[in-house]
Amino acid sequence: MKPGATSDPRSVRRVLIASTIGTAIEWYDFYLYATASALVFGPLFFPGSSTAGGVLASFATYAAGFVARPLGGLLFGHFGDRVGRKSMMVWTLLVMGIATFGVGLLPTYDTAGVLAPVLLVTLRVAQGIGIGGEWGSAVLLSTEHGPPGRRGFFSSWPAMGFALALFASNLTFVLLSQLPEEDFLTWGWRLPFLASIVLVGIGIWVRLGIEETPEFVRGRAENRPARVPVIMVLRRWPRRVVIGILASLGTGSVIAMFTVFLVAHAAKSGPEVRSTVLTWLMIAALGECVTLPLFGALSDRFGRRPVMIFGYVVSVGALIPAGAWLSSGDPTLVALVFIPALTLAHGAIYGGLAAFLVDLFPTMVRFSAIAVTYQVGVTISSFWPLVAVAIVGDASALLPVVALFAVVQLAAAIAVACAPDSRADADLAADPAGERRPVGRAVQGEVGDDR
Numbered sequence: 001m002k003p004g005a006t007s008d009p010r011s012v013r014r015v016l017i018a019s020t021i022g023t024a025i026e027w028y029d030f031y032l033y034a035t036a037s038a039l040v041f042g043p044l045f046f047p048g049s050s051t052a053g054g055v056l057a058s059f060a061t062y063a064a065g066f067v068a069r070p071l072g073g074l075l076f077g078h079f080g081d082r083v084g085r086k087s088m089m090v091w092t093l094l095v096m097g098i099a100t101f102g103v104g105l106l107p108t109y110d111t112a113g114v115l116a117p118v119l120l121v122t123l124r125v126a127q128g129i130g131i132g133g134e135w136g137s138a139v140l141l142s143t144e145h146g147p148p149g150r151r152g153f154f155s156s157w158p159a160m161g162f163a164l165a166l167f168a169s170n171l172t173f174v175l176l177s178q179l180p181e182e183d184f185l186t187w188g189w190r191l192p193f194l195a196s197i198v199l200v201g202i203g204i205w206v207r208l209g210i211e212e213t214p215e216f217v218r219g220r221a222e223n224r225p226a227r228v229p230v231i232m233v234l235r236r237w238p239r240r241v242v243i244g245i246l247a248s249l250g251t252g253s254v255i256a257m258f259t260v261f262l263v264a265h266a267a268k269s270g271p272e273v274r275s276t277v278l279t280w281l282m283i284a285a286l287g288e289c290v291t292l293p294l295f296g297a298l299s300d301r302f303g304r305r306p307v308m309i310f311g312y313v314v315s316v317g318a319l320i321p322a323g324a325w326l327s328s329g330d331p332t333l334v335a336l337v338f339i340p341a342l343t344l345a346h347g348a349i350y351g352g353l354a355a356f357l358v359d360l361f362p363t364m365v366r367f368s369a370i371a372v373t374y375q376v377g378v379t380i381s382s383f384w385p386l387v388a389v390a391i392v393g394d395a396s397a398l399l400p401v402v403a404l405f406a407v408v409q410l411a412a413a414i415a416v417a418c419a420p421d422s423r424a425d426a427d428l429a430a431d432p433a434g435e436r437r438p439v440g441r442a443v444q445g446e447v448g449d450d451r
Contacts, residue, residue, distance in 0.1 A: 070372070094204070137367070163286070176192070240361065255381070
């Protein structure tokens with residue numbers, strides 16, 4: 001593609017489909033692990049502990065994947081800013097697929113002793129590295145191929161991949177839960193991990209047919225790549241980095257709280273409650289496939305801030321009754337938790353988040369900037385299940401957890417409200433004095449001035 005060229009409509013459609021499918025596959029792999037950590041990894045890999053201790057150990061392996069995400073984001077972000085977005089998408093899919101397939105082959109503690117949880121954590125870290133690079137590459141391919149003024153809508157397509165993955169991973173465990181408990185714990189839980197290798201092949205085949213983004217091609221022609229993009233980001237835009245981290249922390253907190261901690265909390269009430277909770281979690285995720293592009297388009301029309309702040313507020317309201325309502329097993333009450341929390345609140349936040357972050361940083365350091373902001377924010381949020389279990393133990397009252405969650409969401413909303421004004425069709429860079437000017441008109445070599 002020549003510098004300055006724009007994508008034709010067919011190319012854009014292929015990119016949107018490829019980024020959505022690839023993201024769905026990678027998040028499916030990632031959330032298979034999340035669901036398994038809430039339901040089966042405790043007794044299989046950490047036996048002999050108390051109920052709370054086993055859950056804590058299982059959630060620690062879940063968090064390990066998130067801790068590795070900034071590392072993956074920085075690694076793939078560095079090369080994504082210097083080499084391109086497309087090749088990074090293929091590599092992240094390979095890393096994620098191989099690690100997920102490996103989880104399905106692992107021996108349990110009864111077979112391999114302490115080696116089993118060690119291998120589990122190792123593969124989870126590999127998953128984290130893969131997903132750390134996946135989100136940025138998918139978002140940037142979709143957004144930078146899209147027309148001006150529609151970044152919110154176009155960036156919501158990879159987000160739909162996440163919602164589809166959450167739906168599919170929970171559907172998988174709903175179906176597997178119909179197996180006798182002994183079969184489920186012996187071999188049933190392995191099947192979705194092993195099957196992911198087929199999906200990876202499909203995703204790679206789709207992604208190899210897409211082009212590099214015209215925005216990146218143009219930027220590389222007009223500017224020298226930064227030698228170490230992440231250093232430039234931290235040095236020149238520290239305020240925007242903090243804003244992005246807090247906005248992402250609020251986003252990740254919704255998922256960690258509602259799809260991991262609360263699922264495990266409700267599952268203690270019995271298999272029937274667990275099945276009801278997973279079913280409605282699945283339905284809410286499917287509903288988010290509709291609301292994500294809707295809120296993405298609304299963020300193009302009315303701005304990112306009001307749409308995202310709406311989501312932060314609704315998520316707090318949904319959490320207040322969540323513990324008691326989910327544990328009741330009443331389908332109506334369970335629906336009244338997950339529909340507002342995921343379909344509405346997370347849909348509003350996540351639907352505008354990618355474009356919000358893209359607007360904050362110039363093209364040639366954008367991948368690395370997303371690694372620092374989004375990946376660090378969601379990594380911090382991954383500790384919610386550990387923190388929540390440590391606070392409440394085996395108790396049923398969740399008021400302290402609700403209060404802490406509300407503080408975090410308030411901080412995220414304030415950060416978004418204080419973000420610099422930027423239009424969805426503006427690709428702006430800020431100089432150290434705060435002056436903003438279009439990157440495409442920057443002085444030759446400006447982006448690479450950290451050399």
